[in-house]
Amino acid sequence: MIGAQLLDSLELVSQGKVRDVYAVGDDRLLLVTSDRISTFDVVHPNPIPDKGAVLTGLSVFWFERTRHICPNHLISFTEVPQAVKGRALLVERLEMIPLECVVRGYLAGSAWLEYRERGTVCGIELPEGLEQAAELPEPIFTPATKAAEGHDENVDFDTAAAIVGDRGLLEELRRISIELYRFGAAHARTRGILLADTKFEFGLRADRTIVLADELLTPDSSRFWPADGYKPGRPQPSFDKQYVRDWATEIGWDRTPPAPPLPSKVVDGTRARYIEVYERLTGEPFSAWLKRAGAR
Numbered sequence: 256m257i258g259a260q261l262l263d264s265l266e267l268v269s270q271g272k273v274r275d276v277y278a279v280g281d282d283r284l285l286l287v288t289s290d291r292i293s294t295f296d297v298v299h300p301n302p303i304p305d306k307g308a309v310l311t312g313l314s315v316f317w318f319e320r321t322r323h324i325c326p327n328h329l330i331s332f333t334e335v336p337q338a339v340k341g342r343a344l345l346v347e348r349l350e351m352i353p354l355e356c357v358v359r360g361y362l363a364g365s366a367w368l369e370y371r372e373r374g375t376v377c378g379i380e381l382p383e384g385l386e387q388a389a390e391l392p393e394p395i396f397t398p399a400t401k402a403a404e405g406h407d408e409n410v411d412f413d414t415a416a417a418i419v420g421d422r423g424l425l426e427e428l429r430r431i432s433i434e435l436y437r438f439g440a441a442h443a444r445t446r447g448i449l450l451a452d453t454k455f456e457f458g459l460r461a462d463r464t465i466v467l468a469d470e471l472l473t474p475d476s477s478r479f480w481p482a483d484g485y486k487p488g489r490p491q492p493s494f495d496k497q498y499v500r501d502w503a504t505e506i507g508w509d510r511t512p513p514a515p516p517l518p519s520k521v522v523d524g525t526r527a528r529y530i531e532v533y534e535r536l537t538g539e540p541f542s543a544w545l546k547r548a549g550a551r
Contacts (some may be wrong), residue, residue: 262287262336269526272298273475277343286337287343288470292517292525294500295510296407297436299517305541307342309529310473312544316537317471321438325431327467328458332548341550349458349466354415355399355407356428358436359452362389363478363491365409366397378411386488388451388480394436396429399454410542427465428457439472446492446535449485451478472536474529492530498525 261468265285266276269372277285285386288310290302292528310328311332328346335343359366359376366376367387374381377397385391392404399407412429416422432455440450454476456469475493486491490501508514517525530541545551 258537262280262338270404271507272296272407273307274469278348282348283330284346284348285339285343286346287339288467289342292496292499294496294503297510297512297514299499299514301516301522303517303522303525303529305526306529306548308545308548309533309541310470310475311344312340312541312548313473313536314470314543315534317439318467321435322443323470324434324438325457325465325467327471338389341545341548346468347458347460347466349460349468351456351458351468352419352424352428352498353401354418354425354428356455356457357397357399357409358394358432358455359397360391360394360436360440361449361451361478361480362387362391363451369409377409378413388485388491389508390488394433394440396432398425422466431455431457431465431467435467435471439477443479443536444482446538448532448535449480449482451480453477474532479532485522486498494528494535496525498528 259455265279268276268284269279273289273291274288279285287308290304290306291298292303293299298465315329315478328349328386329344330347331345334345354445362370362385369376370381370385374383376395379395382392384450397409400418416425419425430441435455436450439453443450454474455467458466458468460466477495478497479494480491480505499517499521503515506515532542
């Protein structure tokens, strides 16, 4: 039983900026989400307490509500070692598609920078005269490469199709991604939150079924803005790690390793934002997730 095993008895398959992945037999993985936080693709030396549990709990919340759109890789969040309950998932092992499937409903981040220079985002022409953080006429699919190290790179649809090697598959990923975005954005809006953009990752089963993987609609993979503070033409207050990015930019860090340690004010402020967005989106206290997962 995986739940009775110790973490160090499992084979570590990979370690990313945030997640550690362990093999559980030949067909399953244990996905452990740490409290590490990165900005500009560099991990800061001190963590954000409870961040991993927030990301895991939110992913489970969305996985359970989006199966009608796309199957996902979740097997269990309770059948995991006790030491990582609340921040670990037992999932299917898939053939991962080497692409970040990004959907944007608002003009922010790298999309705003590209639009300001070229009037396009990932090769998609947008109307003239849009302001920073403007809501787009329709959500757009703007894929990006997945970099093992360094920065992901936005690419146009044709380049993404070449990376995937199957244009029909990419068209289906675009359809699913936009539907997932619309579902998440509609729910978030009822909770007073705007989903500015988000990224999805997908894998394939042996029978080529598309399966949603990794995390889903979390503060790490998405930009969440409070609706009551929204005003286009400027950066927005947020519930995601933009708070940390803004601090890192303000102190003049050049975005190269090593990342600077976060002051306690930034750690506490980030933790508070992550927990608030969990509670607003799910409608339950964060402690309820920890109890349900058997973490506390």
